[in-house]
Amino acid sequence: MRRTRLFTKTLREAPADEVARNAQLLIRAGFVHKEMAGVYAYLPLGLRVIEHIKQIVREEMNAAGGEELLMTTLQPSDIWEKTNRWDDEVVDNWFKTKLLNGTVLGVGLTHEEPIVDAARPYISSYKDLPKSVYQIGNKYRNEKRAKSGLLRGREFIMKDLYTFARDQEEHERVYENFAVAYGKVYERLGLGDVTYRVKADGGIFTKRYSDEFQTRTDIGEDIIYHAKGSELYYNQEVAPSRAPRVEQASEQLPMEAKHTPGVVGVEQLARELGVAVESTVKTMLYVIDDVVTAVAVRGDYEVNEIKLRMALDAKSVALADEDTIKRVTGAEVGYAGLIGLPDDVRIIVDDSVEPLVNFELGANVTNEHNVNVNWDRDLPRPECFYDVKDAKEGDLSPETGEVYEVFRAVEVGNIFPLETKYTDLLDMYYLDENGERQSIVMGSYGVGVSRLMGVVAEHFSDDKGLIWPENIAPYHVYLVSIGQTGSEKADELYDELAKRGVEVMYDDRDVRPGEKFADAELMGMPWRVTVSDRGVEAGTYELTERKTGETVVLTYDELLAKLG
């Protein structure tokens, strides 16, 4: 492609309202056009990157046994009502629209329901399983804010794959198969060494983790806990954690009830009492699958509701309301503790509380706390302690006993065990070898294609511009001509490279060399070739690697051998 024919130009500035670095760079380099917040059009250069990413994803999904199809954007309500995902109260990011007759339609935000509905005529026997289908297309999510450029869009391109299996065992085989395929995708995208398979929340209908693929980058929204020296990575939301040990008194002091008028919360309590917050205990009251439950964590931790749900294999976890708290504690909100609760209140204590000596605790009396509480003496030691706290920096991995490595990352893929939720609710079953009806185990697997372009733009870039990995660069070479004979030779080289199938962006414009070099750096093709009058005279060509900035001087044949 000749620059003089290219639809786009580079721009000095991105729109003022564009705050995300990935979008700023992509707009300035002419890869995308911002239609509105979270909605970007892909201009010719950007579309080439998208197509390269799609092709890599497609090849790996096909190799792993996926069949490509394409579901629809417009969605009828009935299939979503069956799974309780239609109501805006339940799913808060639908875009909806209407037929002329008033019928409300959804604008596809995911495709579990329609894919089950479409699969129904084709899956009825054990012989029809397993099956894996995927699509690459637009998703629409009505995000409240969209300010991360291509990292979180309202309209974005996604590859979503769905698998159907006879049972959990077959499902797990299929699931691992695609997990491996995902690894290959990130490898080929050039993100292999900074992308990790991370355990995350599996959602309310499974007690299993889901798996996320997270690319390490400071601008990521997720926080990852890595058990150093292992392949164990957790999203903070589910990271198992052990609190680092805090020195405890060797002697138990007598328990006292302290009058603490107006003191609510452990921070204030610690301040008032002049003790470390780590010696306080926070008691939160929950209703978990209808059972009122007191959950205690060390004062400097927060209760993690996902870990709590998983630990108890519960369906629903909700904070108790004010009335319930007053009823079971006999006190105003803010004074819940573990001593003297009614018998029907379940007690769950985090393992951060286990080693404490002389700790502070709400007294279940308004304006009162117990201080110098000790296990066994003042309240019975629970039979077991749980890990139901939010992990925080400095915590240890229970699996390795080492302090976690903690870093920010952006999710570039996720894979989900869906159990039999959707297939059961949408009434799709199969007959096994004995003619008996069985549930179908489903999985879903997403890759954010346009997000990946944003991640790569943000991750592989410097103050001069973009730096595309070879496999997804819109063009392999940025060819710069300087001077009259330089241009003639560059024309020749351009034709020769085209013949050899090398994709070249040829800057044949009549502008200063400095402007061409600056554009080469902003647009970020992996290699720049400079053909100048002087070089032609000497029979040499400059080849510059965008990533390193290193330049080598080559003969024509050497250059072709290197690029062709």
Add this chain to the structure above:
Amino acid sequence: MRRTRLFTKTLREAPADEVARNAQLLIRAGFVHKEMAGVYAYLPLGLRVIEHIKQIVREEMNAAGGEELLMTTLQPSDIWEKTNRWDDEVVDNWFKTKLLNGTVLGVGLTHEEPIVDAARPYISSYKDLPKSVYQIGNKYRNEKRAKSGLLRGREFIMKDLYTFARDQEEHERVYENFAVAYGKVYERLGLGDVTYRVKADGGIFTKRYSDEFQTRTDIGEDIIYHAKGSELYYNQEVAPSRAPRVEQASEQLPMEAKHTPGVVGVEQLARELGVAVESTVKTMLYVIDDVVTAVAVRGDYEVNEIKLRMALDAKSVALADEDTIKRVTGAEVGYAGLIGLPDDVRIIVDDSVEPLVNFELGANVTNEHNVNVNWDRDLPRPECFYDVKDAKEGDLSPETGEVYEVFRAVEVGNIFPLETKYTDLLDMYYLDENGERQSIVMGSYGVGVSRLMGVVAEHFSDDKGLIWPENIAPYHVYLVSIGQTGSEKADELYDELAKRGVEVMYDDRDVRPGEKFADAELMGMPWRVTVSDRGVEAGTYELTERKTGETVVLTYDELLAKLG
């Protein structure tokens, strides 16, 4: 692809609510899934056809100088308000949706406005022109009824291209260039000999025709007028026409005013008077660009408002309201004629009226008609007669003087001169060589990609099923194995063909040969290869062409030579 692994199966029946033959066949053969009326998902086989069509279109657009990009589905209102295409009163088939904050968004139904908006940073000088960009993606149109399967969808795949040129001359060069590319597309799709470039309405902001590409088929919604022996094809809506001559009296009779109480309309008039409707004249009152205009056509014709608009180079053509009719004719509605109209009423007479002798005419008096009216004697012969009638079967082409060939067709593409309407309204101009601001001439060019799949399915099919043209078939070969040794040899052949890059659907199922043959015919791959026990024994393979049903018996090497 092995049938035993294919996601879909063939179905005995299409859904009961599916009336269109193209969709019935595509659903039964497992190519598409009906999500709702006018909204189809593309299953793996269907998506392969779509991708083949897209690739052909893409190659031809690229070869003609188009650059591919991808605009967004979600559309902000502001750019559409500028061109007056936002309001549902003006554009009646928008799908609209809302951001959480209540902002109304459009769901992309076309992309002239956003493409101009996106092009703005890149087109400012004569050096930036001409430019041609296109996309292949979904369009959404809120159709009242959608019952033609893939021929008229609410969600469908379209290629839309937009060109920008310095002036009309450059525009026409670019326009013809893409018109030629369109011809190549239909040729490659196998529709070349039944697809015609047809002149059609260019819309209100140009006095030029647009061009449609119409594929002849009995299920088409459009009616095409072909001037036999020429390359002139017209959509009925704009077809120039000359009425076949009707025998006229040699002698003029005296004009009379007849009392015709309650007689409204020429059919009733002809019946009452006992004359042929061809000897009556219908006078319709219009307001054309604010001028009240009486338009007269022979009684058996209808006024064609598009031809009227083009003939007068008018912007707006509307039937006069009742008050206006009463005011200018002095009579109730139904009695308008040409005699005695006020001087400020313009008179336009169709050429079908010119040769009439002793014709009937409304008298501009309630319940009265003039009979035996004659030009020159009873009213002045107009200086010129116009062609402002709807063409009908039997009419002559004014260009060849021959009776038109008339046939039904479906539109598979259209190209539109947009003049400078969108660029002017959206305030995008360029500076010419003299630094002067100039308007940019734009064109738009559409191909209905998913519609083409429907057209091909409908056009190339028989009572047994689909018949795909080679270039877009999902697979080239349908391989049928029969018996044990047949299956072993078929396995080998399948591997060998795969090695040679031949795309094969291998029916390796353990079912009766008849079932395999029936599926082969329903699915419609161009070639069927049958490998049976008996054949293997004799060292022969049967090759059957789907289109003709002809079978030849070949050796292994002959078969490979033929297919590989």
